[in-house]
Amino acid sequence: MMKSQIKTIYVAMSGGVDSSVAAALLKKQGYDVVGVFMKPWSPVIETRDKRQETSFCLWRQDREDAMRAAAVLGIPLLTWDFSREYKKEVGDYMIREYKAGRTPNPDVMCNKEIKFGLFLKMALKEGADFIATGHYIKIKKSKIKNQNNKSKFKNIYRLFKAKYLNKDQSYFLWTLTQKQLKHCLFPIGRYTKPEVRKMAKKFGLSNHDKKDSQGVCFIGQLDMKEFLKKYIKSRAGKIIDLAGKQVGTHDGASYYTIGQRHGLNIGNGQGPYFVTGKDIKKNIIYVSNKATSDKRQATSMIVKKVNWVGERPKLSVKLEVKIRYRSESIPVIISLRNSAYQLTSLPAYQLKSVTPGQSAVFYRGEEMLGGGIIQ
Template sequence: MKKTVVVGMSGGVDSSVAALLLKAKGYQVMGLFMKNWEEKDEKGICLSASDFEDVQKVCAQIDIPCYTVNFVKEYQESVFSYFLSELKKGYTPNPDILCNREIKFKVFLDKAMSLGADYLATGHYCTIEEEKSFYLHKGQDPNKDQSYFLYTLSQKILEKVLFPIGHLTKQEVRSIALSHNLFTAKKKDSVGICFIGKRNFKNFLLPYLGYQKGAFENTQGQVLGYHDGLAYYTIGQRKGLKIGGAGDAWFVVAKDIKRNVIIVEQGLDHPSLYQSELIATDLSWVADLSPQTPYPCSAKIRYRQKDQNCVIEKISETKAFVRFLEPQRAITPRQSIVFYAGNRCLGGGMIEPEAP
């Protein structure tokens, strides 16, 4: 009897090819479009409706059934509200990781299982290796690997998930789509935070956060100008500071949340931008077991960063002390640190606001 797979269809080329490949392998495939955000463009056209039309066209080409599910309420409650609350506190959250944990591989996975599926498949660039446990590995394409966003996936989830394009490069995925004349073959990739896209970050957030003006100060406490709110700036940022004067460009090196002050210094490689240690909390381990410490491995503190050698020095059930062999630039509170052993994603956690 054929295994049934629900493919999370986004309207892009990656999920389109994922569905195509699974059907070619003999699976019984269903396409399921997830609506998470309600918004219209300047012409009054619903953005998600446009993507769903693309999904319908591809499903018709592949000859698979196509369905849609509305998780706008769940997304607002579990992802967007958290995103806003963290910004209001002055931090820089990563909603994509939360979306994967709370929506795609929780309520969306549950929906797929309720439809009688054996697996949920997505167009993520990563792979699953099954040995004694299920292990999450980087995707074949180093420029598209998305394991950083999936470190919260547990054994219980991984046994129900397929990543059909993780062994391919983006170029190979597009070539497959073109060779089968898929409607989405030449569709551009989405960029940025899903509900913001290419729009100006600050302009999007203003209606939700408003202005909370405060001072720009250097590390000596000298006031250099004024900002519009901690939420609109992140560690390492250069653009939009509007601080003039002679010398090198100014960069955000820290935030004093209690005083509503942003600390800035001049120079791309100013020492204040670098740290060798951090504390990670809210830990999640793919194999469901934390490593024995001290544990040498590598880590990323942001997506697409090259792996950085580090040692997990101390660990508890909820926190880890991490020491890097080389100082890291712009370690940002409430972003994720993700740990690796070679191509295997071990897990990760959230970077603590306070320095160790």
């Protein structure tokens, strides 16, 4: 590769094995690689015994791991302080949504506003040709007919599920646009997690056996309810089953999400119970047990703020939708309803635990087409 042809790639390095191997693969291919660690928001939370306040975000350790990986690979590592932006675009958004009775997906918002928003913008400004991340997803460039000029073709970037479906992260990347994707690389999308760990060991990376991160990055191992209590005041309320009978009490409807089964503390021996609905104004949680769990299902739902990664599919065609990260894809028909999309499941299929605020992500086979927010 001629020096003048060498592309500069800024890699988002979190300190984990995936982003470290992404950087290693690009370096091996001859690119000019620059690692960037993004410092997240690190809220200070009062501990359970109320004796001290502490941060549950382990960004310092993660940064040290990223520095070690960069040193082994012989690449520079920059630290960009995005803590203010993390708080505003991800933390504050998440708190607002919970207060309103919805269940947000902070990973989606982090990808949209931070990794493929602020980070991409700053990297390009600093001279990068591309950015790369350790996401498990595949990207392909295709040529399609330009509808505005029938005789010409145009490039379009398409996103597909990762080779390793157990780690596929396409669900969290539905907000990406063509303008962003032309500058994005996903080096590990064609590998399995065991293959990535094996490569990390060969590259001499000490984080080859580091555990995968769990939960929201700026909360760490702290329980979501404990985090929310710092920002949303506790308020005792009733837990009511679908027969209208009170079966327990709770300390704030905003703390619970549709489909939740843990932490309800209903001890009547008729469980397990699931959250089926919430009334934020009345501060009531509605639940059902196994005998009535079919009432948690729906045959249609409304999705707003839809983004199509590439070409918008035709209406009234069959697509698949995922309404939670680990849920199965359900075949649906999409149609327009005012400024939103209505999704109707096919006969013999039902949408389970439809949760306002969560992401509905559309697929056609292995291709991720886009997504939106469940209303």
